[in-house]
Amino acid sequence: MKHLLKLSDLSGDEIINILNLADQLKYEVKHGISHKKLKGKTLAMIFTKSSTRTRVSFETGMYQLGGNALFLSDKDLQIGRGEPIKDTARVLSRYVDGIMIRTFKQSDVEDLAKYGTVPVINGLTDYCHPCQVLADLMTIREYKGTFKGLKLCFIGDGNNMANSLIVGCIKLGIEVSIACPKEYMPDAETVKWGYEQGKLTITQDPLEAANGADAVYTDVWASMGQESEAIERQKVFKNYQVNDSLMAKAKPDAIVLHCLPAHRGEEITDEVFEKHADEIFDEAENRLHAQKAVMVTLMA
Ligand code: CP
Ligand code: NVA
Secondary structure (H helix, E strand, C coil), X not given: CCCECCHHHCCHHHHHXXXXXXXXXXXXXXXXXXXXXXXXXXXXXXXXXXXXXXXXXXXXXXXXXXXXXXXXXXXXCHHHHCCCHHHHHHHHCCCCCEEEEEXXXXXXXXXXHHHXXXXXXXXXXXCCCHHHHHHHHHHHHHXXXXXXXXXXXXXXXXXXXXXHHHHHHHHCCCEEEEEXXXXXXXCHHHHHHHHHXXXXXXXXXXXXXXXXXXXXXXXXXXXXXXXXXXXXXHXXXXXXXXXXXXXXXXCCXXXXXXXXXXXXXXXXXXXXXXXXXXXXXHXXXXXXXXXXXXXXXXXX
C-alpha cells in the first residue's frame, strides 16, 4: 500500500491491518507508551475545505508519532492562484514525507499521487472519505466485537460518506442498506460494485433500510460545497431523518454513528444524537488512532 486515495484501492486484509494497528496505537497512547514511529518526518496537509476533526486529528497524531504537520490552506498556497496540482506535488515531495489533502475533485488527489513521490492520504473529496470510514469500522468493532453478520444502514444523501461506507463495509463482509431519495443515489459504479461483491440494498424507504440494523449512520443533507442547495435539500430529505421511529426498526442494541458535524433537527434528532453521544464521540476520537495507523503504514 503506497497511498490512501480511496478504500477501493485496499484489500480487506489491508483494511484489517490498519484497524489492528489503530487499536494497538490507541492502547499505547492511553497507557502512556511512547510510539515515536515518525520521528523527524513531516506531513503537509492541504485544505481546500473547512475541517475540525481531520485537521486536528492529523496534526495531533503526527505530533504523538514524533513528527510534524503543516497546515496549508489553499487560500495561502499558490494552488489558490492557479499553480497546477502536478507541480505542487513535485515541489512538496522535495520537502515532506507525506501529503494529506482535503478537496473537491477526486482527480486532484489521484494527480498528487501520480506526480508526487511521497504517500498521499485523502482527507475527503466529493467522492469519498476513506479516513472517516476507517475510524467508523474501528468503532463498529469496538462496540460489536466483530464484523461478522452485521448490518449497517445509511440514511440520507448518497454522498462521499455513503460511497466509502459501501466499499469499506462490503470489503469486511458487513451488509449495507442505503436509504436515499432517487435523485441522490451514491456513485453508480460503487453501487454496481457493491451489488456484485456483497450484500447491498438501495431503497427510498428509511424504515426498510433501518430494519434489523446493528449500526445506523447518517450525515448532513448538504455537504461542503452544496451550501446553496441547502433549502431545497431540506425539503427533499425531510423524511430521511434518524429519529426514534427509525431507531425502533433497528436492533435494540444498535449503535448510531455520524461523521460530524451534525445538524440536529435535520438528519438526526437531538434525542437520538444525545442518547448515542458516547458512540459518536468515540467515533470522532478514533479518527486520531486510525489516521495514525495510516501514517505509520505509509510513512514509517
Ligand atoms: N468528519 C470530518 O471529516 O470532520 P471535519 O470536517 O471536521 O474534518
Ligand atoms: N458529507 C460531508 C462530510 C463531512 C465530514 C461533507 O462532504 O461535507
